[in-house]
Amino acid sequence: MKKPFIVGAALLFSAGSALAATDGSLGSTSQGSLDISAQIAQLAKITALSDINLGIFSGSALSGSATNICVFSNTASNGYSVDLTTSTSGLTISDGTNSAAFTATWNDGSGGGATSLAYNTPLTGQTGSSSLTCASGNKATFAVNVPAANMESLPAGSYSTTATLEVTPT
Amino acid sequence: MRRIITLVCLCFGYTLLAEATPAIAVSPQILYLGANQRAVSTTVGNLGNEKVSVKVTPYRIENPGTKKEKKVEIKDPHEQGIFVSPQTLVIPPKGERKIRFVRLGAPKVQEQAFVASVVPQVGKLKAKDTNAIKLVIAYGVRVFVLPTHIREAVVLSRDGKQANVTNKGNVSAVLFDGKQCQGKKCTKLPSFRLYPGQTHTVALKASSPVSYEVSYPHAKVAKLTSH
Numbered sequence: 001m002k003k004p005f006i007v008g009a010a011l012l013f014s015a016g017s018a019l020a021a022t023d024g025s026l027g028s029t030s031q032g033s034l035d036i037s038a039q040i041a042q043l044a045k046i047t048a049l050s051d052i053n054l055g056i057f058s059g060s061a062l063s064g065s066a067t068n069i070c071v072f073s074n075t076a077s078n079g080y081s082v083d084l085t086t087s088t089s090g091l092t093i094s095d096g097t098n099s100a101a102f103t104a105t106w107n108d109g110s111g112g113g114a115t116s117l118a119y120n121t122p123l124t125g126q127t128g129s130s131s132l133t134c135a136s137g138n139k140a141t142f143a144v145n146v147p148a149a150n151m152e153s154l155p156a157g158s159y160s161t162t163a164t165l166e167v168t169p170t
Numbered sequence: 171m172r173r174i175i176t177l178v179c180l181c182f183g184y185t186l187l188a189e190a191t192p193a194i195a196v197s198p199q200i201l202y203l204g205a206n207q208r209a210v211s212t213t214v215g216n217l218g219n220e221k222v223s224v225k226v227t228p229y230r231i232e233n234p235g236t237k238k239e240k241k242v243e244i245k246d247p248h249e250q251g252i253f254v255s256p257q258t259l260v261i262p263p264k265g266e267r268k269i270r271f272v273r274l275g276a277p278k279v280q281e282q283a284f285v286a287s288v289v290p291q292v293g294k295l296k297a298k299d300t301n302a303i304k305l306v307i308a309y310g311v312r313v314f315v316l317p318t319h320i321r322e323a324v325v326l327s328r329d330g331k332q333a334n335v336t337n338k339g340n341v342s343a344v345l346f347d348g349k350q351c352q353g354k355k356c357t358k359l360p361s362f363r364l365y366p367g368q369t370h371t372v373a374l375k376a377s378s379p380v381s382y383e384v385s386y387p388h389a390k391v392a393k394l395t396s397h
Contacts, residue, residue, distance in 0.1 A: 043199045046307045051191075054301040062301055075200065076346040076385045077361030083241070083287075083310065093301060122239050125362065144303060159301045166287055168310025169199050170344065170363045 044073040044080045044128060044169040052144060054093075057151045062102075065143035071108070071167060073128035078138075079170030081122040082106050087162040090119045093146065095157035100150040104163075109138040122168070192222040192290035194261075196309040202387045203252075205277040205318040211270045212311050214288055216261035223291040224261060226269055228254040231283040234342075235365045241285060251275045252315060254286055271313050280340040280366050281387075282315040314387065316341060322386045324364060328396035333372040333380045335394075337364045345394075347383040350374055 024030030052064040073080050084104055086092065092099040105114035108126040117123055129138040142165065151159075195215045203210050216222045229241035230250050247253040253272045261267050269286065289308040323339035335345060348359030357375055359382070364370055374380065381395040 043195075043197045044309065045195065049305050049307055051305050052303040054303065056300065064303070066305060076344045076383070076391075077363070078346075079344075079361050079363065081239075081310070093303065120241065122241065124235065124237070124239055125360075127361070142305070146301075158298050160303065162292055162304045162306055164289055164306045164308050166289065166308040166310050168285060168312060170361075 044071060044075075044167045045132070046071050046165070046167055047132075048134075048139075049142075049165070052142075054144070054146065057148075059148060059152070061148045062146040062151065063144065065141055067139070067141045068134075069140040069142060070132075070134035071126070071128040071138070071140050072130070072132045072134070073169050074130065075169045077170050078128045078130050080126050080128050081124045081168050081170065082117070082126055083120060083122045083166040083168070084117045085120050085164045085166070087164075091117075093159040093161045095155075095159050098154050098157070098159075100146050100154060100159060102144050102146040102150070104142065104144045107141045107143075109140050114141070114143065124170075191304070191306060192220070192292060193217040193307070194222060194224060194288070194290050194309070196288050196311060199309060199311050201271060201311065201313045203271060203273050203313060203315045205316055207273070209270050209272040210313070211268045213266050213268050214259060214261060215266045216263060219263045221263060222261050224259040224267075225287075225289050225291055226254060226257045226259065227287045227289070228252065228257075229285050229287065231285055234283045235363055235368060241287075244284075248274055250284075251278075251282065252284055252313065269311070273315055277315065277318045279317050279319075281317060281342055283342065283365065284313040284315070286311045286313065314342065316387060320387065322390070322392075324384050324392075324394065326380070326382060326394040326396050328374070328377075328380055330377050331374040333359070333374055333396060334369055335364060335372070335382065336369040337366050340366050341387050342366060344385040345370075345382045346385065348372070348380065350376060350378055350380045352376055352378050 021034035024032040047070045049069050050066050054062040054064045088094045092101050104117040106117050106123055107114040110127040201210045228244045232240040232242055244250045251274050253274055255270050259267045317340050320341050321339040324337050324343050327334050342363055342365045344363045346361040349356045359372055379396050384392045
């Protein structure tokens with residue numbers, strides 16, 4: 001009966017080295033042993049990211065944000081960089097033909113305030129949370145703003161883009 | 171009336187934006203490719219209940235760790251010395267696939283830094299009755315190709331209310347758990363990765379000794395203390 005468990009444990013914990021299990025001896029009580037090892041890799045993980053509905057243009061700038069974003073990083077520094085790209089051309093929303101440029105900022109929630117994001121340029125020096133749920137704080141905010149001047153000359157329509165936020169641990 | 175219009179618009183927006191967004195996980199995201207290693211790999215997991223397509227794009231990092239840091243896409247793997255495969259993955263629900271990073275050519279005298287973007291693919295978004303931005307999460311994998319002879323040499327000095335940390339070695343290091351203490355009261359200092367040849371200056375609140383932990387490749391940790 002012991003063998004399937006050992007195999008299961010090995011698979012579950014992805015042991016990098018051979019397990020040194022020992023069988024117990026025959027008797028009224030018997031004690032065997034097995035090694036269990038687990039490896040925790042360095043990684044970052046974003047959760048609680050929501051899409052941004054900018055609403056309808058009515059002559060004022062369009063703005064919106066995704067708040068309470070949890071960026072977990074288990075590296076020694078809890079640090080990461082964030083990089084923004086879009087499915088349109090640069091930082092723009094588009095109806096397929098016309099486009100309007102927007103600005104974007106990232107605030108890692110560590111108290112330093114928001115910093116501008118440039119297209120496909122890593123914003124370095126960000127600090128994440130050591131908690132997977134960000135229970136200890138450091139919730140990030142991604143905000144966008146489309147100035148009214150960039151929208152007013154465009155034909156009526158629905159403008160959108162898919163923005164990809166890439167997080168890389170330091 | 172305006173409230174009703176606003177509500178209708180928000181409802182349309184919600185319907186549009188509620189389309190499934192692929193969710194992936196990548197682990198590990200920091201890899202060291204030693205001089206005696208040919209390749210290392212990472213695993214991409216599909217956390218969703220639908221098949222996901224993932225695109226992998228390798229980059230060389232220019233001016234790493236600075237405000238001028240820039241990613242330059244690798245078009246010629248032989249020229250850059252690293253090959254990443256596969257660059258397109260199709261992962262079944264709850265499934266996993268590996269990405270391999272293969273060293274091409276001999277190690278250099280100094281660590282080389284690369285990053286691979288691991289991006290889930292989504293269909294083209296078409297907004298209706300609203301303006302919207304759909305957000306997708308992607309992950310970067312840092313790959314450090316190590317030199318044959320590793321020199322770990324990060325030094326810390328302090329000049330009044332300024333701490334200077336210099337990497338005189340040939341591999342990058344992560345400085346963490348930095349602090350400046352006056353008696354029992356300690357101020358936490360920022361953490362950062364310091365690349366070979368770089369100096370990082372930290373502004374201090376007081377003129378007293380500072381300390382940092384330094385993590386080198388392969389999780390080797392040392393402690394630095396200034397005067």
